[in-house]
Amino acid sequence: MMKMSDVARMANVSPATVSRVLRQPELVSEDTRVKVLKVVEELNYQPHMIARQFRTKETKTILVIVPDISRSFFSEVLRGIQHMAISNGYKVILGDSENELQREKEFIDLLLQKQADGVVLLTARMELSSLERIANQFPMVIACEYYDGSEVPTVSIDNISSSRKIMEHLIQHGHTRIAHITGPMDVILSRDRLKGYRQALMGHDIEVRPEFIQEGDFSIQSGYDQMVKLLSLQNPPTAVFVFNDEMALGAIKAVKKSGKKVPEDIAVVGFDNINIASFFDPEITTIDQPKYEIGKVAMNLLLKLMNGEKLERTKIVLPDELIVRESCGAKLEHLSNRQKEV
Template sequence: MTKLRDVAKLAKVSTATVSRVLSNAGNVTEKTRRKVLAAMEDLNYQPNFLGRQLRKMETKTILVVVPDIANTFFSKVLRGIESVANKNGYQVLMGDSQNKSENESEYLNHLRYKQVDGVILLTARTTPHLVEELSDSYPIVLACEYLEGSNIPTVSIDNISSARKITSHLIKLGHHRIAHIAGPKNVILGRDRLKGFEQALAQNNLEIDQILIQEGDFTYESGYRLMKKLLALQNPPTAVFAANDEMAIGAIKAIKHCQLSVPEDIAVVGFDDIQMASIFEPELTTVAQPTFEIGSTAMALLLSLMKKEKLNMKQFVLEEQMIVRESCGAKSNVIDSS
């Protein structure tokens, strides 16, 4: 069996230099790196990464836990995570918690068993004290969602402010009877976006009619079902703010199936700016989250934690944009978050 010292001998370098090439360290010249790689190829050398990782007590793997892999919002967040992870020699595993806190807790056990070096949670639905306790001993970053009062490194946007802005946009267009298809109230995102909706109404001296607030679950199906319920009211809304784009698209489908038009009869806005938002007809007015940047920032934070570096900042709130398209009835443009 070819050994590392055989590669070093053929390449006429030290075994330490071969190790630096294998670990992708930066203190090796490109000429030396090519020479070592050529020697490895000539000798058909297969490095024992597992043994090296065990000696260093690392797996070079991180785990990302998403609440629902069927939700396309998370695809660009994952790309952002992978872009930084791959550049730093890490592989990314993904776990789908299926919106169940017990599944999320199970995935966190990978840290205890040393099966991964760190975890990025794109969901925060497990018991808060469990995550807090684990974060004291293991590298954990929260992205997209957050835990109130937590000291865990977090990357997100200001969901309250964003929801307030897009609801205010509907009010400025002349709508006074606005419905909200909310996210689950046991999820921080659902509560924050509802709070922003209610703040916009209060700031404009509009009544908060509880019958116009319906709790969904962030799925297309719940948006469709709850829009049908709103349309059955004796005095239906003239506009609807859905807490994510999938529910907004479901709402538009329900409106069309009732032989009504968007935005002529009812204006609809969403949240997230998934790819389908600009393809669907009518194109959806929504809040665009910086998904790739959320992922890349979260992975950079996790790398710092895994290297035991001191963090100057732990809470990152990134800027969003309101994208005005056809579904609200206004002229299409991008409204800055400021």
């Protein structure tokens, strides 16, 4: 295996110069950098990472823990994290907890074992006391979810106001019998979106009907199953706000299978604006989260923490956008009005 001394000999420089080129290239002249890097490429030299860790106490690796890698929502968030990490010389270790708290803790152990320099959590399941104890030892940022009362840096949208926004859209188009398929209620985002749903109804003096609130588990199948329950009610809703786009896909399938149409018989809206939402039939009205930007901003905060910088803000709330498509009926209504005018 090639050693740093081999690179130094062939480049006719000292091993210390080779080390500086690889670790602090800004301290070396351009001619020397070019010469050394050419030899590194020719020899396919790979620095010994374990030795480097002992010298620098850095792994140049960050850990990202995601609750469910099968959910397409997270792919763009992860891409934002990875692009920012790579551009700053870091590699990413991905841990899929599969919504299991014990597995999440096992991934956190990688920090304790000094196998990563910091962590971005895309989940908030751990006990707050345990989380803050770890955050006091290692750089940590939470993205998408958050903890009430925690000082751990967080990047998210305002899920309560965005839920009110999509509900207001349905109410403005004449719906008063609006149901909500929630996510699991042990997840703070599910509680926030339910809160926005309730606030919108109460703000218009519309009754909050317990039978119109059904709990799903994020999956397409649960969206289907909960919509079947809503359709079986004696007086079913005329519109349904679904926690995420994936469950909305299942909900729309249930409506179609029942012989009804979306949005003519029942409007369905989702949340997140995953890619398939604009290709499904009908196209899904949804709330667009800036997924890639959430990842980039979270990684940028983590970089600052790892560099010992003081953060100006620890709670960053990014803007969301209501995307109106066919599934809510608004576009069809607009077309109908235009036809009348003609």
